[in-house]
Amino acid sequence: MKDGPDIARIGALIGDPARANILGALMSGKALTATELAAEAGITGQTASSHLKKLMDGGLLGQTKQGRHRYFTLAGPEVGAVLESLMGLAARKGHLRTRTGPNDIAMRSARVCYDHLAGDMAVRIFDSLETRGFLSVSRDKGGLGLTSAGSKFVSGLGIDLDTLAGSRRPLCRACLDWSERRNHLAGSLGAALLDRFQENGWLRRENDSRVVHISPKGSAELGRLFPLG
Structure with missing residues (x-):
């Protein structure tokens, strides 16, 4: 080229x-x-x-x-997105450097992807938002956006959408999860959700690791807020 x-x-x-x-x-x-x-x-x-x-x-x-x-x-987040995509490609092609183990299981369950949540729980959140009609394709911005119902739901979580809208970052972006091979939510909203979940005590970052631990209360609350089916 x-x-x-x-x-x-x-x-x-x-x-x-x-x-x-x-x-x-x-x-x-x-x-x-x-x-x-x-x-x-x-x-x-x-x-x-x-x-x-x-x-x-x-x-x-x-x-x-x-x-x-x-x-x-x-x-910036765009660098993190490229790295996560490359990790997904490597995993799909079988290019793994270590054997699976307890830490691998924890990483697959919930982890940080630069500034937003990734892993099984993050994919569940994305699927729930999408199936309930809270996310829509934003043609003018070339990506995802929130529907009016989605905006109302997110505001109800205590997230200031006006502040997020003032950011140069996309509000919503689909990020291909390397372990689940499906999308989780990135963008300024993805980062804000991770911050909110940590403030509520539902998630706890493991020291010197990308692993995120979900408390019993957090698991119950996230399951209630982001149901599937």
Whole structure:
């Protein structure tokens, strides 16, 4: 491809195993230092610095300074969406690096996908919103939107849609779940729902992991709010 976006450069940046591990660690949505990312990738600090510079130059990472430390994050939700899609493709093609185990089961149940919920519960939420007519195709925005009934439902959860509408991000976006191979909800609404569920004490993030634990009350409340069938 001589013209158009240079996908080869992005592919090369993501394709290096150490850089893939760094990007995967940042899918938790947490900002991490170079030392922490070096440990995640299993490389030296000096090597990590070289990889981080390449990822920064390629526009895949952002950084902030706090005191003596520099913290790295994914450059934005669109980077997280690409990584989740690639994880899904790898899983479907059988390209798995580790055997399944307890942690894998927990990741499949509920996890963070950059700034929104992914896994079995997230797919259930998306399916419930869709089957109840709360989501619709938004032709003018080229993606998903909320119906009037959906807007009323979401507002009833205590989410300020006017604030979300002021964001540059799409309100609703379908993100292909790598473990369930069906869509979960991303966009500013997906992020707001995750925040709301955590504020309610229904979900708890596991330290240093993407895994999300659902409390018994959370399971009951989410089942009530997002029924299927």
